[in-house]
C-alpha cells in the first residue's frame with residue numbers, strides 16, 4: 411500500500427483533535443501501508459501518535475517552528491512527501507492546516523482539496539468535501555498522482571488504533587532534517603500580542619443566547635444580555651447584527667463567524683439562514699424565539715416560542731428569578 | 737498605492753439550499769447574488785487604503801455576465817475600476833481560477849505597474865477552497881498570508897495579524913504582498929447614492945478566458961440530510977415563559 415503523510419499540528423505537547431481526525435483518515439486510506447506523521451518542533455507530542463495510527467513520526471527541528479511559519483512548514487511537509495513517495499498528504503482543515511497544505515500544493519504544482527469528509531485514492535481519486543460551511547457537500551474527482559487534502563473539522567471521528575485491533579505498535583520517532591532557505595522564512599510570526607483576559611468564550615460556552623435582526627438595535631440587546639447573565643451563557647448574534655454595527659464580529663455565530671457547540675442555543679429574532687446555522691450545528695438543543703412561525707429556523711430548532719422577543723425574553727428572565735425565589 | 741481585490745459572485749442562499757435537477761449547481765431561480773463577507777471586508781480594506789494614501793484600487797472577478805452587478809457594488813463603495821473575466825457560468829476550480837486571475841494581473845501590471853497589495857477573501861463563500869491567495873502569491877513570488885484579522889501598512893511593510901488561541905500572531909510582510917482576510921477585520925460601509933451613481937461610469941474591462949481541464953473536478957453537489965426537525969411550539973408570547981423554564985430545567989441548564 412502507498413505511503414501516506416499527515417501533518418499533525420500541536421499545542422504545548424498535544425496534537426489537536428482535527429489533526430487526529432486527519433490521521434484517522436490517513437490510516438484508513440493507507441490500508442495497512444506506512445503512515446508518516448510530521449510534527450513541527452513539538453517533540454513531546456510525537457510519542458503518542460502511534461496510538462492514532464502513525465507508524466513513523468518525523469519531528470522537524472528548526473528554530474523557525476517555535477512560532478507559525480507556514481512556508482517553512484510547507485517546505486518540510488513537501489520534502490517529506492517526496493522522500494517517502496507519498497500517494498497522499500493530509501492535514502487538519504483548520505486555518506493553519508489549510509494554509510500549509512495549500513502551500514504544499516502550490517509549491518508542487520498540484521491540486522488541493524480543502525475540508526474533505528471522505529476520500530478514496532485511485533485514478534482519479536474521488537472525494538467528498540464541505541462547502542458553505544458544511545451546508546452543502548461536493549463530490550469531486552481529483553486528477554493527480556499525489557492527493558493533497560485537509561479534513562473538515564469534526565466530520566471524521568478520531569479513532570485510536572487500540573480501539574479497533576490489538577495494542578498499537580509504538581511508532582518510531584525520528585528527527586527530520588529541515589532544509590530551509592531565506593525565502594521559506596519570509597512569512598513568519600515576529601510577535602505575539604496576548605489577548606486581554608476576556609469573558610466567556612462563545613466557542614466553548616455551554617449555553618448561548620443570540621439575537622438577530624429582530625432585536626432591532628444595539629440597546630435592544632439588553633434583555634438578551636439579561637437572560638444570558640441569568641443562565642451563565644455567552645451572548646451571540648447573527649451577521650445582520652454585526653453589519654449593522656450593533657455588536658462586534660467576535661459575537662457572530664455562523665459560517666464566517668464562530669462555530670458554537672453548546673448544550674442549549676437560544677436564537678431570538680434570527681431567521682435561520684443556512685450560513686447562520688452552519689455555526690450552530692454543534693448545538694445539542696435549539697430554542698427559537700421568533701414572531702414568524704414559518705421562519706426557516708423552525709426546521710432546525712427543537713423548541714419554539716412564537717411572538718415578540720421584546721416581550722418574551724424579559725418574561726423568561728422574570729420567570730427564572732421567580733423560580734429561584736429572588 | 738495600487739491595490740487589487742478579487743471577489744466571487746455567489747448565490748445569496750438564505751433558507752434550505754435547492755439544487756438544479758442535474759445536481760451540479762445551486763438553483764438560483766429565486767435567488768439573487770452576492771459576494772462573501774470576507775470579500776466585502778477586502779473591498780473595504782482596499783478603499784480605506786487608497787482613501788488614506790491615494791492611488792487606485794482595482795476589483796477583479798472571474799464569473800458570469802451577471803457578476804457585473806457585484807463589480808458595480810464594489811465600485812459604488814469606492815473601488816476605482818474593474819476587470820471582468822467573463823465565464824459561461826460553469827464552475828472553475830481553484831487552480832484554473834488562479835491562472836485566469838494571474839494572467840489578468842500580469843497584463844495589468846505590464847500596463848500600469850505592480851500591485852503593492854493583492855487582497856482576497858480567506859475562502860470563497862461557496863466553494864471555500866482556501867487556496868487562491870496562496871497560489872497567486874507563489875506564482876508571483878510574493879509573500880502571502882491568510883486568515884487576517886488585522887492589517888496596517890507603513891513604510892512598505894504590511895503588519896498582519898491573525899487571531900490565535902490566547903492572542904494575536906503578528907507577521908511583517910514586505911510589499912508587494914498577497915493577503916487573504918477574514919470578516920471582522922473591519923466593518924464595511926454601505927454604498928451611498930452618489931457612490932452608486934459614480935459606479936455606473938467607472939471603467940470595467942472585460943475579456944473571456946478559456947476554461948482549462950479541471951484537476952479538482954466537481955462531479956455533483958449534495959444537500960446533507962440534516963434531521964428534518966419541526967420545532968415543538970412551547971407557546972405564544974410572554975405566557976410561554978413557564979413552559980420555557982420547564983424546558984430549561986429538564987435540560988439541566990438552570
Ligand SMILES: Cc1cc2nc3c(=O)[nH]c(=O)nc-3n(C[C@H](O)[C@H](O)[C@H](O)COP(=O)(O)OP(=O)(O)OC[C@H]3O[C@@H](n4cnc5c(N)ncnc54)[C@H](O)[C@@H]3O)c2cc1C
Pocket residue numbers: 621622623624625647648649650651662663664665666667668678679680681682683684685686689699700701702705717718719720747748749750770771772773861862
Ligand atoms: C457567504 C456568506 C456567509 C455568511 N455568514 C454568516 C454568518 O457567519 N452568520 C450569520 O448569521 N449570517 C451569515 N450570512 C448572512 C445570512 O445569509 C443572513 O443574511 C443572516 O444570518 C440573517 O440574519 P438574521 O436572521 O438576524 O436576519 P433576518 O434574516 O432578517 O431575520 C430576522 C428574523 O427576526 C424575526 N423577527 C423580527 N422582529 C422580531 C421580533 N420583534 N420578535 C421576534 N422575532 C422577530 C423575523 O421573523 C426574522 O425571522 C452569510 C451570508 C453569506 C452569503
Ligand SMILES: Nc1ncnc2c1ncn2[C@@H]1O[C@H](COP(=O)(O)O)[C@@H](O)[C@H]1O
Pocket residue numbers: 741742743744772774775796797798799830833837855856857858859860861863864865866867868869
Ligand atoms: N472567481 C473568482 N474571481 C475573483 N476572485 C476569486 C474567485 N474565486 C476566488 N477568488 C478570490 O480568492 C479568495 C479565496 O478563494 P478560494 O481559494 O476559492 O476559497 C476569494 O475569497 C476571492 O477573494
